[in-house]
Amino acid sequence: MNITHAATNAPTPQASPPAPQSDIQQMADELFGARQIRSVQIPALNITSAVVPVGWRVNYQEDLSSGAFEWDSPNADVGWVITSALPDEGGNIALYGHNNLYSRVFERLYKAQAGDAVLLQTEAGTWKYTVRYVLLLPMLGADAEQIARYAAYLQPSADARVTLVSCYPPQSNTHRVVVIAQP
């Protein structure tokens, strides 16, 4: 996501984060309705947050031949990647949240330990997962191939799992912390 606001002609500079992604919420409501995740909870880290659907935007070059991708900001909430799974269907449920700046919802994510519970709330009930892996991925100087390998953590998987992502450490954000929880 974009951390510096693009220059706009708005009369007052925006001090608050970008407006909520209402179009994507509308799309998710139409396609997934009550199946969506409403909140995430990691009791061991004292994390409780609402969950909103997130996708990505492409900032196209003028000729549309290439462009820069950026993930949507979940603002103060935790984002559920719309192309990932939902609890009732198995597969990889990908969630990410801010660690500084806009919000600090996942500031303590790196403190997760194997065995911690991750609870996802849908209208159908609570889905419980247990943390199995906590990975720290160095991003500084990572090449395209490495980034593609990291990005695979957000791709569909055959097994049911929750993948939680945030930046680390809070001062420099040179790494990503990836927490994988399984039912």
Place this chain on the structure above:
Amino acid sequence: MRRIFLLSLLLLALLPAPARAREVLDSNAEFVPGQLIVLFKTGKKTKDLRLPAQASVAAKKSSGLEKLGAAVINVPVGQERAYLAKLAQDKNIRAVEFNYLIKAALVPNDSAYALQYAPHLMQADTAWDAVNGAGVTLAIIDSGIDPAHPEFSGRILPGYDFIEGDATPQDGCGHGTHVAGIAAAETNNAQGIAGIAWQANILPVRVLDDLCSGSYEGVASALVWAVDHGADVINLSLGGYSPSALLENATYYAYARGVALFAAAGNDGIATTVYPAAYNWVMALGSVNNVPERAGTSNFGAMIDLTAPGENIYSTFPTYDGFAYRTYLGLAKNYDTLSGTSMATAQASGAAALLLSSGSACYSTPDQIYQALINSALDAGIPGRDDEYGYGVIQINAALAECPAAPPAPATFTTQYDWMRSDRCGLSAYAWRDTSGGVEQVSLGNEGYKNIAAPFPLTLGSVTYNNITLHANGFISMGSANTTTTSAAGNYRENAALPGIAKPNNLLAPFWDDLTDPGSAHLYTLTSGSAPNREFIVEYKNYQRAGVSGSALNFEVVFFENNADFLFQYKTLKGAGADGSSATVGIESENGLAGFQHSFNLKHALKEGLAIRFTPYPSGSAALPSAACPQTVAITLPAGTPRLCAAAEGEFDIEISGGALAYATTWKAEQLAAPLNALPASLLDIQRYADLSLRYEPPYAMLSALPSTNVCYHYAASDLLAAGGHAENLFITAYTNNVWQPLPTTVDAGRSLLLANAPHFSEYSVAALNPNAADENQLGMPVTGAPVRWDAMILLLTVMILFIRLWQRAAQPSSR
């Protein structure tokens, strides 16, 4: 010393590296890299294909695949899955599949147990008084054979080698020679072992390489070759876990020409399905020991037909060194022991050859041979057929006393069918039939079915039925033969391409997929109207795709008393996969050899408000019923009228925004299910395509430019989902000068439209930049924070401290 050293170096260079051998012997690779197999629709050939870029038809190794209506396509290595999806959309192709690897079915075993218990256990020794296999051709499709082994003297027919493409099927593995010995080694020759059909002629066909591995394509080619070269019995001591339309057709090719087939169940000791053993027309062999008890490694399940001795079987090996089983497993040359369902299969093939050599008319078809072996088998395990032993252990002498009747041939389609969609053809309009006041059909159960009487005789493929069977998984089978349509265990049978010989057959499939009842599903039937113009309606209401809560399907099949058409209608298709992307839609004959498929696992194939009408027409008729209905109706845009986009969701249209047309214009938009030209990998294909044409013809010599014309696309929520959730990520693209050219696109969110100025009219599509291309522009990991600028903060702090000091210094004099 030096000489010996050199020699051993040379030997090492000639032999395959052991590491590679191990890798291949226990390889996890699924299929041959860079290859796909396509099966054509009836009458179609390789030249009809529109291959995507970088795909080509592989050089033909034999005429076998051609006879099966199949071909190998070379595709870029590592992109087999992507090309599989692309090729599946070719209208000329019935099925596309990987060229799966296939392996010899044995358990490597170093036991020195050398007692030949099998001939006696199977009553071969008593049968030998009457029969010996003479005059029967037994094809061994395997790793080849050592023709120099004295046990085969004078009985090896000229074979073929599909690994090297020559006429010398040498054995570099050892498996083929072992299997051949079990089935047909010389008996009564005072040496070695006794084969079951010891006077049979052996037709060796090599499909497994020096590391005992091969491909489905090789096995299929070999099956056709063996049949065409006079095989009476075919031994297939090999198998794979992936089903394959190619292997299905190839084995059926043999069976339909009167050849009995025996195949191994595999040696992983699990309940599973192995191909080709699992096909109905192939006998699947499990393995037993000398007790007889099922070998622990012998696979089991509904496919098992028979069992035969496979544990510790002593048989022939090549007379030379350097075959894989000797090099890597240390087995002896000339003779040694192996275990597995491969060995059991060879015993069964030998048994079939013995029956055939009796010359009796009782064994003139494969079904009669199978029935004789089944009726006479020694029951083991649970009484009757069971999943561990099948019908039991083969008893050859008892089988010789059996004389089964030849079964009647099943009916096939003698009429052809054509289908028409309501959105493409005025002859097939959507008109939903309400079933209220009808009968609710209950207690089908999940994966279940229910047989009901039809209100009037129903015709499918010129066969008339008075009963039909309704299935919970979205299809209807004609007649009441339930066993042809559900598996023994009552599990969901994966939906397949039509036609396919594997069951279920004889069906109408409006939405064959794994469906469940969320608690609110209903199945209604209603007979409406009055004779002789009645209609019979079957409605599936509120069904759900298994595992997709929130999905809802409501569709119906209409039968007509006054004609033999079938109408499929779709009222509600909600939720992931409801567009037919994991369903089979079509009809199929009783034996599965004929069928007419609308779509198979095709995205966007179905939509709400769609009707598909299947209409019969005489075989050989030149004109298809759908020829009377143009694919798309051209619209005349009158002069003086602007046009607003009228595209339905997922479709393209035009919008003339720059003023009214000065002259009447013809507009035609054909929405395509598959692209005529594949999109490049750099683009995320949203899989919506259309062929657009606009004929703007001002009178001669009258210069009048076409007003600014936009192509519009009405996006659906599922399109946004695929493209990151934002309509701004999408653009319209036009096929221009042989490339897909992205067009500057604007979003009209209020009308859910993408609009782009049309440079010309041709094939159009919708795409976004592919986020997963592994380059510096990829989507990658989210950034969830910003680095804190410590350097800037320290600088600021330093400046502030300096400023304070200066201020203090300046302030000091005044304080004095």
